[in-house]
Amino acid sequence: MPEKSWFYAMKETDLNEGIAEFARVKGTPVLLIKKDGKIYTLYGKCLHMGCRLSKGTFSDEYTMKCGCHGWEYDIRSGKYLGDDSKTLGIYENKVEDGEILVLL
Numbered sequence: 001m002p003e004k005s006w007f008y009a010m011k012e013t014d015l016n017e018g019i020a021e022f023a024r025v026k027g028t029p030v031l032l033i034k035k036d037g038k039i040y041t042l043y044g045k046c047l048h049m050g051c052r053l054s055k056g057t058f059s060d061e062y063t064m065k066c067g068c069h070g071w072e073y074d075i076r077s078g079k080y081l082g083d084d085s086k087t088l089g090i091y092e093n094k095v096e097d098g099e100i101l102v103l104l
């Protein structure tokens with residue numbers, strides 16, 4: 001398995017609290033959300049039928065709801081709330097020089 005590396009996703013100033021964003025990072029769709037100042041980065045497409053999760057709605061808590069058919073995910077664990085066995089990939093991230101980097 002190839003070693004993981006850090007890749008640029010977006011500028012930190014472009015990610016606003018509670019507003020979901022989408023970035024394609026080295027070919028991988030990634031959902032970015034800032035909640036209470038902490039950045040969460042997850043696989044960016046719904047496990048149901050592949051809709052872009054950033055087009056859904058984010059609740060005040062930790063739930064991202066897909067805009068297509070309403071599947072809900074916990075952004076901390078990536079878990080689909082309707083079935084524990086389905087989980088979105090979650091990725092480590094860090095901010096360097098104002099840029100959000102994702103480990104892939």
Ligand code: FES
Pocket residue numbers: 046047048049050051066067068069070071
């Ligand atoms: S594609 Fe997300 S709920 Fe159907």
